[in-house]
Amino acid sequence: MEDIIIKYLLNAIFSAIPAVGFAMVFNVPSSALKFCALGGAIAYTTRYALMDFNIPIELATFLASTLVGVVALYWSRKYIIPRPVYTIASIIPLLPGTYAFTAIINLIQMDVQGVSPELITVFIDNGLKAVIILSGIGFGLALPSLFFMRYNRPII
DSSP: OHHHHHHHHHHHHHHHHHHHHHHHHTTOOGGGHHHHHHHHHHHHHHHHHHHHTTOOHHHHHHHHHHHHHHHHHHHHHHHTOOHHHHHHHHTGGGOOHHHHHHHHHHHHHHHHHOOOHHHHHHHHHHHHHHHHHHHHHHHHHHHHHHHHSGGGSOOO
């Protein structure tokens, strides 16, 4: 049991670091940096926990980014800071870098070695997985604001 708790705590700590780093690059106010770190930790740890329950990475990423969207919506209303300040930095640990990198490497291998069915299969598999994960992040971040802020805006 202690191993699981330590694993989740380490994941939370190491996923907060890139979230804060990305927020610092884009001059997020220093008062919001702790929330960006917490958002990154929530996002990655939620996805990791959902994947431990055998939920596919695409759906787990969508659910984690939806949770971050809800939490960031609350923070933005409470502290009167725009929601993207929290959400953009918080989803950085969820980006599908490995899948996109592998797809590009396979594309380069197809150019150098020639096209083979195996390379095409791996390229399509990794490329589609990266695109679906990115779409899940986008929809997950947009869904809470569309749902909760719909009635506070004019329809026109």
